[in-house]
Amino acid sequence: MSVSQSSQGSIPDGPLERPHNPSLSTTQALVPLLAVGALSLTIGLLPYAVVRRQLVQQRRLISELHADIKTGNRFIAELTKSHEVDQATRRLHEQKLQVELHSSLQSVEEKYQSAVLAQERDMRTLKEELAKSTVKTEELEDLITVVGNRVAKAAALIEEEQKGEPSGFTVKNMRELAQYLQSWRRGKSVDTQKKNS
Secondary structure: OOHHHHHHHOOOOOOOOOOOOHHHHHHHHHHHHHHHHHHHHHHHHHHHHHHHHHHHHHHHHHHHHHHHHHHHHHHHHHHHHHHHHHHHHHHHHHHHHHHHHHHHHHHHHHHHHHHHHHHHHHHHHHHHHHHHHHHHHHHHHHHHHHHHHHHHHHHHHHHHHHOOOOOOHHHHHHHHHHHHHHHHHHHHHHHHHHHHO
16 A cells, blocks of 8 residues: 555544535525514514504494494484374374364354354244234233223113113122223233333
């Protein structure tokens, strides 16, 4: 074996030198940069996440507020409708009372008019009957006067035939009857004048 061959096959003294690899060095240099970039990106996105979460909460609150507003509007609409229905019912009740009152007043007025007409008819009937009674009374008075005059004439004739003071009971009674009948008509006239005055 030659010296050159033994020297080539022996292990060199000292640390082993790694072969230089450019791609490996670049990768090792990029790892910290990527870590720093990821951390920066995370720190940068953290406010966005917080803001986004707040926006989501605000949207939810706004949705709930809109729902509450709709519920309130619906309640107000129902309350307004109930109030309108109550007012309409009250107006109908008032109109019904007015119609009933008007009907009652009309019925009372009709009854009053009927009573007045009936009273007027009764008054006319009484006046007619009174007029007829007055006529009959006047006719009766005239008849009594005529009878009294005839009795007086008959008494005078009888007295003339007896030539002097009558001694008979009949002539005296006839004369008294004639005086009574004649005085009754005069007394009746005086009483009527007193009543009229």
